Amino acid sequence: MLDGLNPQQREAVIHHGGPLLIVAGAGSGKTRVLTHRIAYLLAERDARPSEILAITFTNKAAREMKERVDKLVGPRSAAMWVMTFHSACVRILRREAKRLGFPSGFSIYDQADSQRLMAMVCREMDLDPKRYPPRSFSAQVSNLKNELIDYESAADRAGSHLEKTLAEAYRAYQRRLTEAGAMDFDDLIMLTVNLFQAFPEVAEHYRRRFRHVMVDEYQDTNHAQYTLVRELVGHTAVKTADGDVVREGDDRSELCVVGDADQSIYAFRGATIRNIMEFERDYPDARTIMLEQNYRSTQNILSAANAVISRNESRKPKNLWSDQGAGPKIVGYVADNEHDEAMFVAQEVDKLADDEGVTPGQVAVFYRTNAASRVFEEIFIRTGLPYKVVGGVRFYERKEVRDLLAYLRVLANPGDVVSLRRIINVPKRGIGDRAEAMVEAFATRERISFWEGLLRAEEAPGLATRSLNAIKEFTALLTELQEKAEGVPPAALAEDVLVSTGYRAELENSEDPQDESRLENLDELIAVAAEFEEADPEGTLVQFLEQVSLVADADQIPGGGAGVVPPGERAPESTSGGVVTLMTLHTAKGLEFPVVFLTGLEDGVFPHSRSLGEPKELEEERRLAYVGITRAQQRLYVTRAAVRSSWGAPSFNPASRFLAEVPRDLIDWRTDPEKSAWSAATTRREPAARSRDTGGRPVASYAPGDRVTHDKFGLGTVVSVDGMAEKAKVKVDFGASGEKILMAAYAPMEKL
DNA sequence: TGATTAGGCTTTTTT
DNA sequence: AGCCTAATCA
Numbered sequence: 001m002l003d004g005l006n007p008q009q010r011e012a013v014i015h016h017g018g019p020l021l022i023v024a025g026a027g028s029g030k031t032r033v034l035t036h037r038i039a040y041l042l043a044e045r046d047a048r049p050s051e052i053l054a055i056t057f058t059n060k061a062a063r064e065m066k067e068r069v070d071k072l073v074g075p076r077s078a079a080m081w082v083m084t085f086h087s088a089c090v091r092i093l094r095r096e097a098k099r100l101g102f103p104s105g106f107s108i109y110d111q112a113d114s115q116r117l118m119a120m121v122c123r124e125m126d127l128d129p130k131r132y133p134p135r136s137f138s139a140q141v142s143n144l145k146n147e148l149i150d151y152e153s154a155a156d157r158a159g160s161h162l163e164k165t166l167a168e169a170y171r172a173y174q175r176r177l178t179e180a181g182a183m184d185f186d187d188l189i190m191l192t193v194n195l196f197q198a199f200p201e202v203a204e205h206y207r208r209r210f211r212h213v214m215v216d217e218y219q220d221t222n223h224a225q226y227t228l229v230r231e232l233v234g235h236t237a238v239k240t241a242d243g244d245v246v247r248e249g250d251d252r253s254e255l256c257v258v259g260d261a262d263q264s265i266y267a268f269r270g271a272t273i274r275n276i277m278e279f280e281r282d283y284p285d286a287r288t289i290m291l292e293q294n295y296r297s298t299q300n301i302l303s304a305a306n307a308v309i310s311r312n313e314s315r316k317p318k319n320l321w322s323d324q325g326a327g328p329k330i331v332g333y334v335a336d337n338e339h340d341e342a343m344f345v346a347q348e349v350d351k352l353a354d355d356e357g358v359t360p361g362q363v364a365v366f367y368r369t370n371a372a373s374r375v376f377e378e379i380f381i382r383t384g385l386p387y388k389v390v391g392g393v394r395f396y397e398r399k400e401v402r403d404l405l406a407y408l409r410v411l412a413n414p415g416d417v418v419s420l421r422r423i424i425n426v427p428k429r430g431i432g433d434r435a436e437a438m439v440e441a442f443a444t445r446e447r448i449s450f451w452e453g454l455l456r457a458e459e460a461p462g463l464a465t466r467s468l469n470a471i472k473e474f475t476a477l478l479t480e481l482q483e484k485a486e487g488v489p490p491a492a493l494a495e496d497v498l499v500s501t502g503y504r505a506e507l508e509n510s511e512d513p514q515d516e517s518r519l520e521n522l523d524e525l526i527a528v529a530a531e532f533e534e535a536d537p538e539g540t541l542v543q544f545l546e547q548v549s550l551v552a553d554a555d556q557i558p559g560g561g562a563g564v565v566p567p568g569e570r571a572p573e574s575t576s577g578g579v580v581t582l583m584t585l586h587t588a589k590g591l592e593f594p595v596v597f598l599t600g601l602e603d604g605v606f607p608h609s610r611s612l613g614e615p616k617e618l619e620e621e622r623r624l625a626y627v628g629i630t631r632a633q634q635r636l637y638v639t640r641a642a643v644r645s646s647w648g649a650p651s652f653n654p655a656s657r658f659l660a661e662v663p664r665d666l667i668d669w670r671t672d673p674e675k676s677a678w679s680a681a682t683t684r685r686e687p688a689a690r691s692r693d694t695g696g697r698p699v700a701s702y703a704p705g706d707r708v709t710h711d712k713f714g715l716g717t718v719v720s721v722d723g724m725a726e727k728a729k730v731k732v733d734f735g736a737s738g739e740k741i742l743m744a745a746y747a748p749m750e751k752l
Numbered sequence: 753t754g755a756t757t758a759g760g761c762t763t764t765t766t767t
Numbered sequence: 768a769g770c771c772t773a774a775t776c777a
Contacts, residue, residue, distance in 0.1 A: 057767065086767055111766080129771095185767060220767095269766060369764055391766090399769070425754095432754040464753065550767075586765045608764055624765080 001040055001072075005032070012256075012289045013037045016045070019233075019255040019283040021218075021276070025320045026305070026630035027296030027592065030258050031065060034214060037256065038080070039072040041212055049079035051211040053232070056084055057220055059551055061590055065216070081210070085225055086185065086550050089192040093183070096195055096202055105542040107182040107409050107416045108549040112397065114138055114173075114184040117418050121172045125165075132165060141170050145186035146222040146270030148193060150174075179449065181415040189224040196231040207234045211253050217590075218259030218279075222270035229255070230282075255283070261316065262309050265586060265624050267616075277316070294320045294630075296592050298327025301636050304662045305629040311661055312619045320630075328635055330662070334655075334671040335641040338372075338600075342379035344639060345597050349385060349580060352595060352635075360386055361578015364593040366585050366628050368606040372599070373582050386579040391587045396548060400507075400518040401525050405548065407497045410478065411485040412541045414451045421450070427506045429474060435467035477501065490544040491529035498522060585628045596632035598625075601640040602653035625658045638667065 002010050009029060012022050013036045024030035038054065041047040056062045066082045081088060090108070097104045109117065118141070119134040144154055151174055155167035177183065183191060196203035213233050215221070221229070234252035257279065264273045280286050294302055302320045309315070331348075335341035345365055352358035365376055365387075373389050380387045395401060403426055406419035414420070425431045442460035443453030457463060457471045477500060485493055498504040504522070507515045532544050581593070585606075600606050606625070611617035629636060638659060643650050659667075 059767090084767070265765075266767090268764075371763060397768090428755070430754065434753060466753080584765065610764065
């Protein structure tokens, strides 16, 4: 069990007793350590599988860990809890929901749902959406919850008018959630903590059960998750005034956390690097073990990564090393524009295939923002390079998918107003805004739920007969479906919903070609439900809904080079060549690929323009760069474009400062210096000198007589210009397409 | 009164 | 891509 582990890894596996922090540099074999530690606990320390709780952040990581533990210990692994923070909390909350005043089948609201609910609340409070944007309120409430601040404390500490309004909205929002029998993502963590604190016997139960608690990616924990872990392992050793370490009883569980402060990239959603930096202060008898040998990358790649990350201040020094040799140099390329950049990537993948036998499946392309994937897709389609975009416009965010899920959620929980109001008039059945408002007013006055209001719509004043009839038909339909929902498994129920509501018929009869793919998506969702039933024939509708709402994960990573696949386990895709993987840097975390293209290395793109003014955020961007670089096993490419058209307006971005932080001799620049004047010009420019004054992206300026090219209208000539900078409106004569007035900042148009 | 359409706005990263 | 609003249609 200890074979093939280096001394530090071995030590981490057999460590016994006090809290353990494993500082695991990128590619240092941390999953290997965690899985072996679990196996060791079972084999040598007499731990029972049910006493083990291993927490990860993504479903993907959980699944992978589970599989690898399964290989080591066999079917016993089934009794262990290896899951995400959110899944673990849901599992606890389902059992204890009654104590908190929620039904055990409570709905789970994702970000879009909670934004919708917040919008309803703001409208109710008569807030001007311009001055008090619901999205922002929703985000701020999320932040408060991550800090375990409830609406009362928020109200107490509110100073400004804005903060008071926010606290009020928070309160109303939370009331609506409770009435709907729903929890948002942040509630899952916060309410579990509340549960443990309000009911010590519940906390005690789980504390007794989980003798071993392991937390992966500890640097990504937020305050709520941090507190949850503390509650779970039991109050731990405290340092007294004279510096003695006193233990509070012997019943605390063994805690083992793994993380790397340099890979913390989720501060924007409340993660605090503090939790890992101060682990030793939080747990005074803690032990720290550093894993610095990297088994993934060549030394050139690691040297680049080390050089970049070393620029971050207040960082504990760490030095990754590899015994795999220097490897090829990093290849740099300065493209004329984003199309040229994508073309370079496509050609290079072809060349690698010819010269080195590299398959597309071994290649990944990373970018900073989801929107950047479009150009790569266009070029890859044109050149016939097979690819797959991971993340981006997600399946579960598609309108039709959300509609069908909303129906199912209403059937599982009629109190779920957000879902109910989403589908009340989908497909169109003659229940308009006015009718909806009437029912709502009626329900509020009668202190009944919106659903009950619909059932008693006859009593609601001011409803037109036509609307009333539509409502009656709707409630009859839902009631009928509800009765079926008891006995019918999810897939069949979903199909039933599509047919009986006319949703399927509407799409089938539609002329719009897009509706065909909508149908496909719906069938896909039904297929997911069928898979769910196959995996667990006893599975309920509530369980199915829970699974899909917690899998907001960018899951479908193609085989080939992706993931930490144990040797000898190479996925079969490698024979067929697999496909190139496209994803954001954030979703790339935890993965590795033989060949990595790191694109868009421009100040304003990566690092993102929003981070340039904030040293803290800039450090996070740098960690993101570190994560990106360390994904590469054999070959790393860094590319940038001299001109990039974002929102139509071309911007001339200087080279990313991160490029300058890589030692010169590690990069082999492939750009032909004669090729483009722009490339040369922007190379020498001082980084970030400009982005400050324009407050972000510069907008091209137009003058009458300028020749332009527009994505849709083609070539044209500027007739006149009205307004300045980002507010400029340009009148352009496109010949055959006529004259158009366009916003300079947004039109997909370039100056020639 | 509800349906339909056009236009504006949005994009940093995500469980 | 989808949501929101306003304006117009039926």
